[in-house]
Amino acid sequence: MILVILETPISKAGLESLCCATKLGDTLTVGLVGAAAQEAANSIGGCGARFLAVEGEPYSVSRYATDAAAAEALIRASGAALAIAPCTHRWQRALPGVAQRVGGAIDTHAVDISPGSVRRWYYRQRIEVTLARAATPWIILREPGSGDPWQGVPAQATVERLDVTPPATRTQVEGIEAQAASQQTIRPDAALLFVAGAGWTKKQKDGAVRTSEASELILQFVNRTGASLGSSKSLVDQSGEGQAVLPFLTHLHQVGQTGSTPRHRKGLASCCHGEEPHVVGWRFVNERRAINLDPNCGWARGKADVLYVADAFEVLREAAKALGQPGAD
Amino acid sequence: MNLDADILCVGFGPAMGGFLTTLTRGLSEEGLESAAMPGLPPQVICYERADDISFGVSGVVTRARAIRASFPEFDPDAVPMAAPVTSESLVYLLDPHGASRRPAMLRAADGILKIAAEHGAIELPYIPGFLQKHDGFVLSIGQFNQWAGQQVLMSGLAQIWPSAPVSAPLIEEGRVSGVVLAADGAGVRGALTVVGDGPYGAAGRRLDEEFGLPEGHVRDEWAVGMKLVIELPEDTTLAPGTVIHTFGYPEPEIFGFFYTHPDRIASAGIFVPSWLENPVRTAYRYLQHFIQHPYLWRYVRGGRMKSWGAKSLLESGRRGEPFLAGDGYARIGEGSGSTNVLTGSGVDEAWLTGTQLAEAVLVLLREKKPFTRENLEATYVARRRTSWLERENLVAEKARNGFARGVIQGFLGMALAGFTRGRLHWPSGDVKRRTLKEYYSGRLSPHRIVEIQKQCAAAGISLHDALMDACGWPAIQYDGQLLVTHQDALLMGGKVQAPAGAEDHVLFRDAVLCEECRQRTCIEMCSGQAIHAGETKVPAFEREKCVHCGACLWNCPGNNIAFAAGPGGFHSAEN
Amino acid sequence: MSYQIVVCGGIAPDPLQTLEPVPGPALKNEMMLPHVFDPWAAHALYEAGHLAKLNPGAKVWVVSMAPKAKLQQVMMTVAQKLPFELVPLDGPPGGFTDSADVAEALAAAIRTIAGLDLSRLLLFGGWESATRGAGTTMQRVGALLGITEQFLAVDQLEVRDGGSLRVWERLEGGRQQVSLCSGLPAMLAWATGHLPEPPNHPPTGMANGRLLMPALQKAKPAPAGAGCTFLDVSLPKQIRQTVIVKDKPAAEIAREIVEWITQ
Structure with missing residues (x-):
């Protein structure tokens, strides 16, 4: 039996986990956690699962103590040998502790789940592994964006509510802070990820460092194309060293080793030299192009579909012209 | 106290x-x-x-007499990359491209040797006793x-x-x-x-x-040693402990080595000595030609760079x-x-x-x-x-005196000192520092050199590649595995550590001396391309590329570089 | 407030480009590679050091599990950064161990720390290890120690008057959840934080060294298994046929890129 743990309302990542679970060919239980479960259950009623829920105000927020209590109750009540949940912040925080409590095993960042096995990455996303476990319950957190969402029809669902006494907690969730400007972070919803590398802040052909022009060109480009902005670790790190850097970059922009591995459909790397952006950072980006001065850059070769050997300053200047609408900045 | x-x-x-x-x-x-x-x-x-x-x-081959005295039970299996020497050869590499700068006498000899050569090289039938390491180990230091x-x-x-x-x-x-x-x-x-x-x-x-x-x-005698650690192709026939010493190529003054470690790993490298008169003495380009010499290329073709690095050696x-x-x-x-x-x-x-x-x-x-x-x-x-x-x-002590006078004198001097146990040696001389014009005399016209200098200055790149190309060195066909650009070597062969907040350890003492300098050897020889033309005539230094090889210190003709103690440097991936 | 901060963190090979899995699974020559203190845990350690510096009387312990000889080498660098006491565990290398075993070992080691009051504990770690990259160990350690206030991917911590903690956790899409935790014990698994790597300070190293060396010599073996069967371990092999566009005017490249983006 498989249990799918989802929060309400059900997110796209949740629907992806559900879709994945329905393909495993086992009886399905959906466990819902949130303020109220009925509506969410109805929205996926067509999946044919049994519905369990832990609902109420304490479970309406993402918090370890309450989430862990809810998930533990769902796993115990369902008797499932396999529990699947989306690998979102909420479940990644809560479910490892639950695995400990129920004496189970846990795997995270799964990109593929087959009956009896899981595929995921190790060593900062450099090694692919398929593994199988005998321990139960086995909790698997599935990486958002690595499969299709469930697309069945809504249907009236019967929800069995579990009576879980909210655990004592000293944590109160105050709210969510979204960064004010759209370019303050990597936005997964953008069609294009534009990765700025350390080359932007290096000495250019004329011997000058032109950081302010680089800032202007990059911001102009991402604003006009609606692209999400990412950066390499080396460029972000420089901000800690007091060097001339692009002022709007923070660790939240970082792709690669100790950053994120975005899943945009298209990726354009500029002035990146090295493994982070090319090997790790855009592993899950489908279509990849790069602008680099070095035609022999071993890092773009074999990793990008197209490598433009050109000066990124010039290309972005020209791109700004091609994109037009200066008022759109 | x-x-x-x-x-x-x-x-x-x-x-x-x-x-x-x-x-x-x-x-x-x-x-x-x-x-x-x-x-x-x-x-x-x-x-x-x-x-x-x-x-x-x-990579090193050593007789390990003192090391074994410290560890009488020394087991090479306990040390990664260690292997007892199983075969040793001394090989004279002919120049397959005719691009190196060889004295006329050597060129004439090459013409005769070519007939007997296999894979463009002559394996010497005998290794002088003073050079032998057959009872030693191949190690990674x-x-x-x-x-x-x-x-x-x-x-x-x-x-x-x-x-x-x-x-x-x-x-x-x-x-x-x-x-x-x-x-x-x-x-x-x-x-x-x-x-x-x-x-x-x-x-x-x-x-x-x-x-x-x-x-x-x-x-006054130095060399920069630059090395690659190579994963040999799966069908390699080289046994661990194979030791090859080379001379004659890529320039007659450049000695090379090739050692095979266990698990299909080899160290290959060259020493670019201070007595090489070329002021644009780029070890990296020479290293790429070295491994592509037919004698070695047959072993390493299809291999992969595992690690890279450079260091200065005191040869006095x-x-x-x-x-x-x-x-x-x-x-x-x-x-x-x-x-x-x-x-x-x-x-x-x-x-x-x-x-x-x-x-x-x-x-x-x-x-x-x-x-x-x-x-x-x-x-x-x-x-x-x-x-x-x-x-x-x-x-x-005086075995290498001859190199100050010429490469043939150098080899003869080594033999003289080695075979007489130091009783005889070549008279000493001063190492000449050649200008570009002198070094390339007979091969590139002064006018052509100036032209190349101008082109390189306009493009903001160093001279050595352009000069070597002009002399007939073939372009490197990068494969992204073993033959990669110099900057890729810095990334693929390890990682430059340049801790935040540390001060630059390479400093140009007197700006006037830099402004007057025409050689700019510091730029041409830099093992990490960390020294490059700056906005002024004083070269610029990038700490993030410095591998701490120390070569700028002894290559500066004006002794104008201060090399302070700084943290970081190149952390070779597998050494 | 005299905080008692325990930072859990292992070591990771660096640079990583030569990683190659071999049957076991293990990494070929892993112990030959240079290693660093796990970069995520390092962020946690710098935050711990910073907090301890601001709060006299606070103390930092580092509980670390790795092959002893390599751990010792790494610690000689880490120990120069800030004052801490090391609790070393001589465990297997690499990321192919199970977080359940690692957590058991870490929690057991934490329980043995003399003078540590678990009810006042601030448990720190990285939100993932750089090797296993699972992000599950710290929560397990927290669960074993009975810590119900847990935070993952922490970017910022504000200690407020009265000892309550305001915590910013990194969510998807760059958003942050802000929570207020009214008291200890708590577990914070850090993302990058905001602090740069502290420069080395050799006297700090020497001060740490007095306890570090004997602790390492006495490090207990801590076995950890994989907990699973590895069916396949491989390096991704997809090589793209890169089209290299040279000698094209910037305007044309720009036009091509814009066209591609808007497709």
């Missing part, structure tokens, strides 16, 4: 490995007491500049250092602190009373300071400035020996002139100097004698003078 520790050590390399191995064994056996912290065993602290004790890239260092640390009787550069010895009233740490300029006091920071270490150079060199001694040998001991200090290892320039051996010799000093220190500790110049000379220096190290280095 308040002591922070009893013995302070600068630099962890083979010499310090030998010193600390021998010392900690002695300390654990004898229950000696610390003067700095009474009641405890003597406190021994070693400061290493680099981020790790297995930091640099370094990085791995060997790590192996030795871990044992020292586990003894609990010495601390080895990496990424802790020492900027200078602490010199007070003519005696060394400790070290000055580069991190905060703080002084640390110890009864004895052991300086083993190599030939271009800041502490050793400061001692040379303060106390000078013994009369007649000079440090015993002629460059400083004062080995003074009040409060002693010097060991390569920086103490221990390298044998005839046999091309330095690691085992360095190890030996460390063990000799440790034995001396244990004697002095046991006898409760202070670390004065007299006491150290009577114990350490005396041991060194009566050992095989001194005997063999005296033979080698």
Whole structure:
């Protein structure tokens, strides 16, 4: 039996986990956690699962103590040998502790789940592994964006509510802070990820460092194309060293080793030299192009579909012209 | 004097490995007491500049006589990348492209040798005894250092602190009373300071400035060694322990090596010596031509770069020996002139100097004698003078004299010294520094050189590739695996460590001298392309690319580069 | 407030480009590679050091599990950065161990720390290890120690008057959840934080060294298994046929890129 743990309302990542679970060919239980479960259950009623829920105000927020209590109750009540949940912040925080409590095993960042096995990455996303476990319950957190969402029809669902006494907690969730400007972070919803590398802040052909022009060109480009902005670790790190850097970059922009591995459909790397952006950072980006001065850059070769050997300053200047609408900045 | 520790050590390399191995064994056996912290065993602290004790890239073949004396049961299986030598050959590489600069006599000889050559090379039927290493081991010094260092640390009787550069010895009233740490300029006091920071270490150079060199001694011969660690193709036929020494190519003055380690790994590298007269002396481009020589290419084609790195070597040998001991200090290892320039051996010799000093220190500790110049000379220096190290280095002392006059004279001089056990040698001469015009005379017209200089200046790139192309060196066909760009080598062969907040350690002392300099060898020879043309005529330095090879220090014709003790450098991936 | 901060963190090979799995699974030559303190845990350690510096009387312990000889080497660098006491565990290398075993070992080691009051504990770690990259160990350690206030991917911590903690956790899409935790014990698994790597300070190293060396010599073996069967371990092999566009005017490249983006 498989249990799918989802929060309400059900997110796209949740629907992806559900879709994945329905393909495993086992009886399905959906466990819902949130303020109220009925509506969410109805929205996926067509999946044919049994519905369990832990609902109420304490479970309406993402918090370890309450989430862990809810998930533990769902796993115990369902008797499932396999529990699947989306690998979102909420479940990644809560479910490892639950695995400990129920004496189970846990795997995270799964990109593929087959009956009896899981595929995921190790060593900062450099090694692919398929593994199988005998321990139960086995909790698997599935990486958002690595499969299709469930697309069945809504249907009236019967929800069995579990009576879980909210655990004592000293944590109160105050709210969510979204960064004010759209370019303050990597936005997964953008069609294009534009990765700025350390080359932007290096000495250019004329011997000058032109950081302010680089800032202007990059911001102009991402604003006009609606692209999400990412950066390499080396460029972000420089901000800690007091060097001339692009002022709007923070660790939240970082792709690669100790950053994120975005899943945009298209990726354009500029002035990146090295493994982070090319090997790790855009592993899950489908279509990849790069602008680099070095035609022999071993890092773009074999990793990008197209490598433009050109000066990124010039290309972005020209791109700004091609994109037009200066008022759109 | 308040002591922070009893013995302070600068630099962890083979010499310090030998010193600390021998010392900690002695300390654990004898229950000696610390003067700095009474009641405890003597406190021994070693400061290493680099981020790790297995930091640099370094393949070596060594007879390991001193190492085996320290570890009579030495098992190469215990040390990654170590293997006993199984075959050894000395190979003369012909120039397949006709692009190298060969004296007419050599060119004529090549014409004849070509008939007998296989794979563009002649394997010499016999290796002179003084060059043979057949009873030794192929090692990675990085791995060997790590192996030795871990044992020292586990003894609990010495601390080895990496990424802790020492900027200078602490010199007070003519005696060394400790070290000055580069991190905060703080002084640390110890009864004895052991300086083993190599030939271009800041502490050793400061001692040379303060106390000078013994009369007649000079440090004027250097080489930059650059190496690749290569994963050989799966169908390789090379057995671990295969040792190939080469000469003749990519330039006649450049010696090369190729050692096979276990598990299909090889080290291949070249030494670009100070007597190579070319002012645009790029080791990286030469290294790429070296591995593509047909004799070697048949082994490495289809292989993959695992690691890369570079380091300067002091080639003056015993002629460059400083004062080995003074009040409060002693010097060991390569920086103490221990390298044998005839046999091309330095690691085992360095190890030996460390063990000799440790034995001396244990004697002095046991006898409760202070670390004065007299006491150290009577114990350490005396041991060194009566050992095989001194005997063999005296033979080698003048073996390379001939290279100052020409490459053929150089080879003849080595043979002369080697076969007569040092009784005869080639007369010495001064190494000439050629201008570009002189060096390329007969091959590129002065006008063409100026043209190339202008083109390169306009493109903001260094000269060496353009000049080599113009002389007929074929372009490198990059494959992204083994043949990669210089900058890719910095990324794929390891990682440059340049800790945040550290100051630039390469400084150009006098701007006027840089402005007047036409050679700009510092830019052309930089092993990491860290020195490049700047906005002014003073070259620019990028710490993030510096591999700390030290070559700028001795390549600057005006002696205008200060190479301070700075943390970081190149951390080779697998060395 | 005299905080008692325990930072859990292992070591990771660096640079990583030569990683190659071999049967076991293990990494070929892993112990030959240079290693660093796990970069995520390092962020946690710098935050711990910073907090301790601001609160006199606070103390930092680092509980680390790795092959002893390699751990010792790494610690000689880390120990120069800030004052802490090391609790070493001589465990297997690499990321192919199970977080359940690692957590058991870490929690057991934490329980043995003399003078540690678990009810006042601030448990720190990285939100993932750089090797296993699972992000599950710290929560398990927290669960074993009975810590119910847990935070993952922490970017910022504000200690308020009265000892309550305001915590910013990194969510998807760059948003942050802000929570207020009224008291200890708590577990914070850090993302990058905001602090740069502290420069090396050799006297700090020497001060740490007095306890570090004996602790390492006495490090207890801590076995950890994989907990699973590895069916396949491989390096991704997809090589793209990169089209290299040279000698094209910037305007044309720009036009091509814009066209591609808007497709």
